[in-house]
Structures are given as C-alpha cells and as structure tokens.
Amino acid sequence: MHIIVTDRDGNDHTLEALEGWRVMEIIRDYGLPIKAECGGACACGTCHVYVAPEWVGRLYPASEDEIYMLDSAFEVEKNSRLSCQILFTPELDGLRVTLAPGSES
Amino acid sequence: MSEIQETDVVIIGAGPVGLFAVFELGLLDLKCHLIDILDKPGGQCAELYPEKPIYDIPALPIVTGQELTDRLMEQIKPFGATFHLGQMAEKIAKQGEGADECWIVTTDMGMQIKAKVIVIAAGGGSFVPKKPPIKGIEEFEDISVFYAVRKMDRFKDKKILIAGGGDSALDWTLNLHPLAASMALIHRRDDFRAAPDSVNKMRGLVANGAMDLHIANILGLNGENGVLESVSVKASDSDAVYDIPCDTLLAFYGLTMKLGPVAEFGLNLHENLIAVDTEKFETSTKGVFAIGDINWYPGKLKLILSGFHEAALMAQEAFRIVHPDKKLRFQYTTSSSDLQKKLGVA
Numbered sequence: 084m085h086i087i088v089t090d091r092d093g094n095d096h097t098l099e100a101l102e103g104w105r106v107m108e109i110i111r112d113y114g115l116p117i118k119a120e121c122g123g124a125c126a127c128g129t130c131h132v133y134v135a136p137e138w139v140g141r142l143y144p145a146s147e148d149e150i151y152m153l154d155s156a157f158e159v160e161k162n163s164r165l166s167c168q169i170l171f172t173p174e175l176d177g178l179r180v181t182l183a184p185g186s187e188s
Numbered sequence: 189m190s191e192i193q194e195t196d197v198v199i200i201g202a203g204p205v206g207l208f209a210v211f212e213l214g215l216l217d218l219k220c221h222l223i224d225i226l227d228k229p230g231g232q233c234a235e236l237y238p239e240k241p242i243y244d245i246p247a248l249p250i251v252t253g254q255e256l257t258d259r260l261m262e263q264i265k266p267f268g269a270t271f272h273l274g275q276m277a278e279k280i281a282k283q284g285e286g287a288d289e290c291w292i293v294t295t296d297m298g299m300q301i302k303a304k305v306i307v308i309a310a311g312g313g314s315f316v317p318k319k320p321p322i323k324g325i326e327e328f329e330d331i332s333v334f335y336a337v338r339k340m341d342r343f344k345d346k347k348i349l350i351a352g353g354g355d356s357a358l359d360w361t362l363n364l365h366p367l368a369a370s371m372a373l374i375h376r377r378d379d380f381r382a383a384p385d386s387v388n389k390m391r392g393l394v395a396n397g398a399m400d401l402h403i404a405n406i407l408g409l410n411g412e413n414g415v416l417e418s419v420s421v422k423a424s425d426s427d428a429v430y431d432i433p434c435d436t437l438l439a440f441y442g443l444t445m446k447l448g449p450v451a452e453f454g455l456n457l458h459e460n461l462i463a464v465d466t467e468k469f470e471t472s473t474k475g476v477f478a479i480g481d482i483n484w485y486p487g488k489l490k491l492i493l494s495g496f497h498e499a500a501l502m503a504q505e506a507f508r509i510v511h512p513d514k515k516l517r518f519q520y521t522t523s524s525s526d527l528q529k530k531l532g533v534a
C-alpha cells in the first residue's frame with residue numbers, strides 16, 4: 084500500500100503506507116520536510132496538505148477541531164486537510180496529497 | 189537600563205522542565221530567576237495543549253497540560269522563584285575570573301540578571317508568531333505588517349486590516365477599532381473560534397457599517413518600500429479577486445517555535461539542539477546547562493519525564509559551582525527534616 088505526496092517543489096514521491104499510521108507520520112517517517120510541530124495533536128496546523136480532488140470525498144470528514152485548527156494554517160482551500168488527522172486505512176491505498184505552504188520544517 | 193539583579197541560577201524557559209528545575213535547585217537552597225517569552229508559565233503544555241491529557245507522567249495516570257503546569261507551580265511555590273514573563277533572553281556573557289566568574293543574562297527589554305549558573309530549558313525554542321508565507325512580506329514587516337501589538341498608539345489613525353479568526357484577531361479588532369481611521373477583518377470562513385461575546389460585538393460593528401468583514405484569503409501585498417497600500421485577496425465562496433485598501437496589516441495565525449537567540453550563545457549544537465553530557469547535563473561551556481527538549485545526547489527522548497530527571501542531575505553540579513566550598517549531602521524529602529523545612533511542611 085502507498086500514498087503519493089507532492090512536495091513544495093512539485094516533485095512526486097511514492098511512500099509506503101502502513102495501516103493505522105496517520106498520513107503526517109507516513110510523510111515524516113519517509114523524511115519529506117513537514118513541520119508537524121505538535122506531533123499530531125491537532126494543535127499547530129503545520130501538517131497542512133491539499134488532498135487531490137478525486138480523494139476529497141473518500142476521506143472521513145474533518146472534525147470541528149480540525150476545521151478550527153486549519154484557521155491557523157495558510158492558503159487554506161476547500162481540499163485542505165491536516166495530515167495528522169487522516170488515519171491511513173487500506174481504502175486509502177493510492178491517496179494523493181500535496182504539501183501546503185507553511186508546512187515546511 | 190535598570191539595575192542588574194542577582195541570583196544563583198537563571199533558567200531560560202518556564203516550560204515544565206524549567207519549572208521542575210526550580211524544585212530540584214530549591215532543595216539545594218539555590219535561588220532561581222526564570223525568563224520566558226510567553227506571558228504565562230508551562231511552555232508547550234500551556235500554550236499548545238492545555239486541555240489535552242498526558243498519560244505518561246509517573247504516578248499521574250491522567251493530567252492535562254494546564255493541570256500539570258498548575259501542579260508544578262504549586263510544587264515550587266515554597267522556593268519563591270522570580271518570573272520574568274513576556275521577555276526574550278537574548279544574550280549571555282561571562283564576567284570575572286576564577287572564583288568571581290559569573291554570567292550576565294540580558295533580555296530584549298534590557299533587563300539584566302547576574303548568576304553563577306545558567307540553565308537553558310528552552311524546549312522547542314521560543315514561541316514566536318507564525319508569519320504568513322506571502323511573497324515579499326519581509327519588506328513590509330515592522331513598517332506596515334505586524335504580528336503583535338506592543339503599543340496601541342502606533343495604530344492610531346491607521347487604515348487597519350486584521351487577519352485571523354481567533355481571540356487575538358477579534359480582541360485587537362475591537363480594541364483598535366476606536367482609534368483606527370478604518371478597520372477591516374479578514375478570515376477564511378464565516379465562523380470564528382473566539383469568545384462569542386467578541387464575535388457578537390464584531391458582527392454588531394459590521395452591521396452598523398463601522399467596519400468591514402471579508403471572508404477571503406490573502407493573495408499578496410501591494411505597496412512600495414514597505415509602505416502598504418492595499419492587500420489583494422480571493423473570496424472564499426467564489427473566485428472573485430479584489431483589493432482591500434489599507435496601510436496596516438496585523439496577522440494573527442497563532443504561534444510557532446523558533447530556536448531563536450539560544451543558537452547564538454556560542455554553545456556546541458547538534459542539529460539545532462544543545463549537546464550535553466549525561467552526567468551533569470552541562471553544555472560545552474562550564475556553568476551553562478541545557479535540560480528538557482532543547483538538549484541532545486545519544487538516546488535522548490523528548491519526554492517530560494526525561495527532562496525532570498535531567499533537572500535533578502543538573503542541580504547537583506549547579507550546587508558545586510555556586511558553593512565550591514560546601515559539601516553536598518544526598519537526602520530524601522521523605523525523611524529529611526532539613527528538606528521538609530525548605531518545603532514548608534516541617
């Protein structure tokens with residue numbers, strides 16, 4: 084299973100994904116630059132990603148906490164999510180996300 | 189500049205580890221001053237996750253970030269440490285030789301403290317406002333773009349645009365509105381995570397035409413030589429792009445941690461962390477210690493409990509530096525009437 088992550092320079096990376104990991108953790112573990120300052124506590128907004136349009140509807144909707152936390156992220160769009168709040172499950176095999184501005188470590 | 193204050197130990201950072209260091213140093217009769225850029229003690233626990241539970245503090249099966257901070261404050265109360273909050277420790281300088289050797293710590297407000305020992309408990313670095321990644325924003329900073337309000341006067345008769353949807357954004361919208369030439373608030377959605385009372389007041393002003401509310405995202409800044417003329421934005425619910433005329437932008441997107449001045453203290457660093465030994469948690473410079481999230485040694489784990497342990501060992505060596513002539517006695521708080529007296533329980 085894998086996810087595809089586009090970095091801030093526009094390069095695609097295919098990352099092996101483990102069930103039960105958060106997408107932020109998969110990205111961080113692979114070594115792509117992602118600040119994720121609060122370590123996944125939905126308390127910083129620095130793990131902001133854009134989800135590819137075809138995947139937006141297939142994710143669990145964002146919680147109220149996540150929507151609030153996105154207020155402290157930048158250039159938030161309709162497909163914005165906090166990657167620490169997306170739990171990877173087999174249904175998400177092939178998920179595509181792009182690192183957003185302000186998530187740089 | 190005010191008079192130099194004197195103490196035994198200056199602790200830079202009032203996070204959980206800096207707070208517990210007061211306790212360990214206090215048991216050895218060492219007096220402390222703490223400096224923190226935040227306006228409250230507790231570091232990450234109080235700023236990033238006050239309401240969230242921590243499960244791995246020994247003997248506290250569950251405690252929130254704020255509760256842990258409150259309990260530490262209670263635990264160190266007998267030692268009467270002095271807190272200097274809202275100040276950044278900017279410089280450390282050595283003074284004197286041999287037995288007279290000591291340190292002077294200077295803050296961004298010009299305050300100076302003299303001590304034999306410095307303990308850096310700076311955690312993930314000092315908390316500073318997040319800066320929006322808008323192209324060319326640096327040129328405008330401190331001229332037209334600000335991330336905090338230090339003096340309200342500065343914003344008198346300005347055409348102000350405030351960005352953000354939390355308490356800081358709403359509070360400053362309401363506080364600065366009476367003195368501004370014009371006031372507008374911009375937020376990405378029409379919902380605010382701020383005190384409902386402030387939100388209602390803001391909506392009242394908008395309804396009366398006393399200020400503008402834009403539900404939009406900032407695209408760019410327009411102006412020359414740092415003088416802002418307008419801000420280009422894109423509406424959240426349409427693709428409409430337009431300019432908001434203003435000469436001042438105040439952006440409130442929360443805080444982030446930056447290593448800051450500690451990097452310039454001249455200590456050996458390991459990937460932006462301060463390298464220490466694991467016996468005394470001393471840095472490459474004698475008399476300067478680093479404990480908690482800011483330090484690095486092989487096997488380091490960024491856990492609160494590790495920081496507590498580091499504080500206890502650091503205190504032993506700090507004692508030897510402050511009182512080279514005195515003998516250090518190992519005692520338990522349970523059985524030592526001497527320690528109990530210091531704690532005010534005997």
Ligand SMILES: Cc1cc2nc3c(=O)[nH]c(=O)nc-3n(C[C@H](O)[C@H](O)[C@H](O)COP(=O)(O)OP(=O)(O)OC[C@H]3O[C@@H](n4cnc5c(N)ncnc54)[C@H](O)[C@@H]3O)c2cc1C
Nearest residue numbers: 124201203205225231232277310311312313314480481492
């Ligand atoms: C969401 C989240 C959940 C966590 N959960 C746990 C957990 O369950 N268990 C656990 O053990 N740990 C947990 N942690 C980690 C824990 O919070 C840190 O290990 C701990 O806060 C470190 O304490 P500290 O005192 O070293 O530093 P910090 O808490 O980072 O405090 C450092 C302080 O120093 C100040 N400072 C820095 N430089 C300067 C300067 N030059 N001048 C003035 N002030 C300065 C900063 O403003 C800050 O207040 C968690 C962290 C987060 C973010």
Ligand code: FES
Nearest residue numbers: 123125128130167
């Ligand atoms: S890592 Fe902080 S909100 Fe996701």
